[in-house]
Amino acid sequence: MIIGITGGIGSGKSTVSRILRNKGFYFVDLDSISHDVxxxxxxxxxxxxxxxxxxxxxxxxxxxxxxxxxxxxxxx
Incomplete structure (x- = not known):
């Protein structure tokens, strides 16, 4: 299963991402990748x-x- 997390500034994307990571989900942070690119x-x-x-x-x-x-x- 692939889940995409989107939303505006302050909508809780980072919080949801952190919860999923803590539960062992594999996570790709495209914002972080774009900073490098x-x-x-x-x-x-x-x-x-x-x-x-x-x-x-x-x-x-x-x-x-x-x-x-x-x-x-x-x-x-």
């Missing part, structure tokens, strides 16, 4: 090409700014 220079280059330099502070991706851009436009 956007550190890849090739990914940063693609992000820059697609969303511009406004999502960067020096070489750090501003995840909140990227999220605002992506989720305001269904095409993104």
């Amino acid at each position: 956007i550190q890849n220079p090739k990914i940063k280059k693609q992000l820059l090409e697609n969303f511009g330099n406004e999502i960067f502070d020096k070489e750090e991706v501003l995840r909140k700014k990227l999220g605002e851009i992506v989720f305001k436009n269904k095409k993104n």
Whole structure:
């Protein structure tokens, strides 16, 4: 069985995830994986090409700014 946990900020996703992990469920944290992925220079280059330099502070991706851009436009 595969269970996906979704929801807005403060909806309890982390709490439910922690409970399931404590009960021995295998857990894949895509948010954690995405933090690692956007550190890849090739990914940063693609992000820059697609969303511009406004999502960067020096070489750090501003995840909140990227999220605002992506989720305001269904095409993104």
